[in-house]
Amino acid sequence: MTSLINALPGALAQGLIWGIMAIGLYITYKVLEISDLTVDGSFCTGGAVCAMMLIGGHNVWVAMLVALLAGMVAGFVTGILHTTLKIPAILSGILTQLGLWSINLAIMGMKANQALNVNNYDMLVSLRYLQDVSKGLRPFWQHPLFSVGLFTVAIIAVLYWFFGTELGCSIRATGANGNMARAQGINTNFNKVLGLMISNGLVALSGALLAQFQSFADINMGRGAIVIGLAAIIIGQVTFGKIFRNFALKLLAVSLGSVIYYVVIQAVISLLDINSNYLKLISAVIVAVFLAVPNIMPNLQKGKKEAGHA
């Protein structure tokens, strides 16, 4: 139990960071209704780019901006494969993800990981800051829960504004009904590419934050990201779907869903003392349960349907 309490702030912060990735995934999965598997690769791209930029002596904000752009490029590639080249969305994502494996290694100088010594760089978030703040060595706003929380709120605010604009509405229409969108003069292919770019940009940004938080970028850091993202979306929907109707609140639910997911995972590990190699299996089971429950329990179905209206 003590180990769980000690690990909790870290799990919460990690949940918030992955929550940004999940918000990115929400844009493709829920708004555009595309299952985009690029994220497993673009998450790592974000982490790798951020780490290498920091190592290269760049400012942390510049590093994160470049990570964001790199993620958008990945999304662009998937988008072109899917729209211009007419490859099914899932396959397009898998192809980009596969290719990114090599690219991510290349970004990290053909190494499987790159360490970031927290003493050498001025980072936005770090697990170390968590301890530093509680020891009084750093101001409270450098606490990862605070800084990542603020970051999340800012991202939700921007997305809320964007999806209320003419362009943002046309992206929502593209996902809701492509035929209708085209009949209303909306370039659905362009919108799909744009949506994939925004989504993967956010995913990479999340990867950049995680690399800072854990003080390293690793070629495997994005593995299973899509499952975690889906878990966050579904947990958020099942938990808050009935009370959060507004688009901004739905995005917040995704972020909170990610936090819940990490707390559950942490609890399972801490309380059951399971070998952490079983983590992926546990993740898969948790997500399968959350995906299946609304389908097989009819009284929950209604809540899910309503929440499904993005």
Next chain:
Amino acid sequence: MLKIENIRKVFNPGTVNEKVALNGLNLELNPGDFVTVIGGNGAGKSTMLNSVAGVYGVDSGNIYIDGVDVTHLPEYKRAKFIGRVFQDPMMGTAATMQIEENMALAARRGKPRTLRTGISNKEREFYREQLKILELGLEDRMTAKVGLLSGGQRQALTLLMATLQKPKLLLLDEHTAALDPKTADKVLEATEKIVAANNLTTLMITHNMRDAIEHGNRLIMMYDGRIVVDVSGEEKKNLTVEQLLNLFSQASGSDEVDDKLVLS
């Protein structure tokens, strides 16, 4: 307003399922024409409409709207000129978006989508007024998701959306076929009202011969990918269903009961 020049469209060419859907079709619509289109299954009615709308390209021939050659324009670019209502009530609206959001999307047909607000308060008032035309009470439910509406309400809304931004051409593809008779009548009534108020050039496919006679100023009948009957003015006004069936038999060179059944 619309000029279709010798268009040809073959589905599944070179296979056992090869189907010549449009076989050298020619049609010219004058501004303000309200043309009803009838014909049996597989006559090419929907293919003609979809070709004009740009859902798919044609194999040969040209299509002009208001003098502009749109033959090679993608669907979303042609939408600038065209308002459409589909047979399937689910197809013309975005179910997960609000009524007013759907209208705002339609009001921007043919205009660039910018980072300006997707719907302003001023627009809302305008949409409320427009919704009153339908007499369905939708003006009081503007923030309701369209998915909550009935098929008839969705068709009526789609119709209104198609004409919010006055189109050069209105394409109605059996837009009342999926509705119950009473609702179908209401939607047709609304169609008549909106087309007349805006003096819209309209192409309406219907499988109901009486509707085809009662509405519009011109009637065309298709058979085998071509127009076989084209009547307008007084001649059309005085048509009866019986005469129409006879016309069809002559034109198609068959008096098979099957065809009559398909038509009536």
